[in-house]
Amino acid sequence: MTEAKNLLLDLLKFDTQNSDEFDNENLFRGETIEALKFIEIRLKKIPNIKTEITRYDLENYVGTIKETFTNRGFLIAHGDFNTLLPNILFQGHIDTVPFGEFPGNPLGEFDSNLIRGRGACDMKGSLTGMILAFEKLVNNSNRKFNPILLITSDEEARNFAGIKKFISQNTIPIEFAICGEPSNFQIFNKFKGVTSRAIKIKGKAAHGARPQEGINAIIKSNQILTLLEKYANELGKNPEPIFKSDSIHSQYSTLNVGKISGGIKVNAVPSTCLIEFEMRLVKPLSHYENELEEQIFSQLKETDYKLIENFSFNPLLILEQNNPLLKNLKKSIEKEIGEVREGVMEGFSEATLLNLNEICTIVFGPGDLKYAHSSEEQIPIADIEKYIDILVDFGLNTPSPTNL
Numbered sequence: 001m002t003e004a005k006n007l008l009l010d011l012l013k014f015d016t017q018n019s020d021e022f023d024n025e026n027l028f029r030g031e032t033i034e035a036l037k038f039i040e041i042r043l044k045k046i047p048n049i050k051t052e053i054t055r056y057d058l059e060n061y062v063g064t065i066k067e068t069f070t071n072r073g074f075l076i077a078h079g080d081f082n083t084l085l086p087n088i089l090f091q092g093h094i095d096t097v098p099f100g101e102f103p104g105n106p107l108g109e110f111d112s113n114l115i116r117g118r119g120a121c122d123m124k125g126s127l128t129g130m131i132l133a134f135e136k137l138v139n140n141s142n143r144k145f146n147p148i149l150l151i152t153s154d155e156e157a158r159n160f161a162g163i164k165k166f167i168s169q170n171t172i173p174i175e176f177a178i179c180g181e182p183s184n185f186q187i188f189n190k191f192k193g194v195t196s197r198a199i200k201i202k203g204k205a206a207h208g209a210r211p212q213e214g215i216n217a218i219i220k221s222n223q224i225l226t227l228l229e230k231y232a233n234e235l236g237k238n239p240e241p242i243f244k245s246d247s248i249h250s251q252y253s254t255l256n257v258g259k260i261s262g263g264i265k266v267n268a269v270p271s272t273c274l275i276e277f278e279m280r281l282v283k284p285l286s287h288y289e290n291e292l293e294e295q296i297f298s299q300l301k302e303t304d305y306k307l308i309e310n311f312s313f314n315p316l317l318i319l320e321q322n323n324p325l326l327k328n329l330k331k332s333i334e335k336e337i338g339e340v341r342e343g344v345m346e347g348f349s350e351a352t353l354l355n356l357n358e359i360c361t362i363v364f365g366p367g368d369l370k371y372a373h374s375s376e377e378q379i380p381i382a383d384i385e386k387y388i389d390i391l392v393d394f395g396l397n398t399p400s401p402t403n404l
């Protein structure tokens, strides 16, 4: 009880807020590197451990002013590699969303069997579990895999810069990875796809006193918004059974219009308007490209708009029969909590990027997602301990895939 409790309270003391809003002064004096160094000092006490903090800077423009973050980095730790064993990555992030209106102390407090604080659930709780399980496994001669610990930052903001830096530099072969985002002990081995797009609507500028001489791009956007809304409603009627789970939403694709911008000032006819929307996908991207064409773009004049694709990827499935390590992990989960529940990762995470770079990754962590990012962020200590037991059991008692 005390080991997990103390370590989590220690991690929460570091202010590692992260946000894409650059006017938040806390982000510049954030303690990300200090938190990673604290963990590194702890790990260095273990014999034969190799640790490294890779630092990087991030740049961003606020208007025309360039701001540079210099306190960014990721930590990697491992022991001596037994080349007969697979390498398994435990990955978590140290950054948190901003404190916001956090009641009580966002830097952590113990409350009977719970710990509250910003990041307790997402995801310093699972980091605590991963660090303690790593310590128990790394030099254990009975271990069935070589554990590698990876702690990144910039997964709550900055477009996943931390995991991307790791992926671009990594030379260690990794057979399997567990991303500890809170899943309340469900295994997320199915990942929705995504496509992020923008539609630029073209109009014609004119003086606001003579609107008849211009073409108002904001008014023209109305037709597209109506078509997008209709299409979004239809998506909600077409389930894909492979993505069925406890969550009622998981088997449907979704479409969200997230941002609209246009016009310069009130006395001018706007010549452009930009609609930005995003879709979460349960079928291959090409399916939706055809539908978007049929239901939306075929109804519009080609000269009226320009379609911009920001990024897209197809849904991902990790099938158990292809993956003995996942099967082994399930045995350990069943042993500790009596059942194995599988779910769908509906949002984007580091796990998606690892999978897209050929590191087979599932999401599996303690903590209930409903508390992540909320003003009630918390995690029961017992959940962290259960998590440690599962990871250690997975590391010691399951047959290595070479014996299967």
Ligand SMILES: [Zn+2]
Pocket: 093, 122, 123, 155, 181, 182
């Ligand atoms: Zn997270």
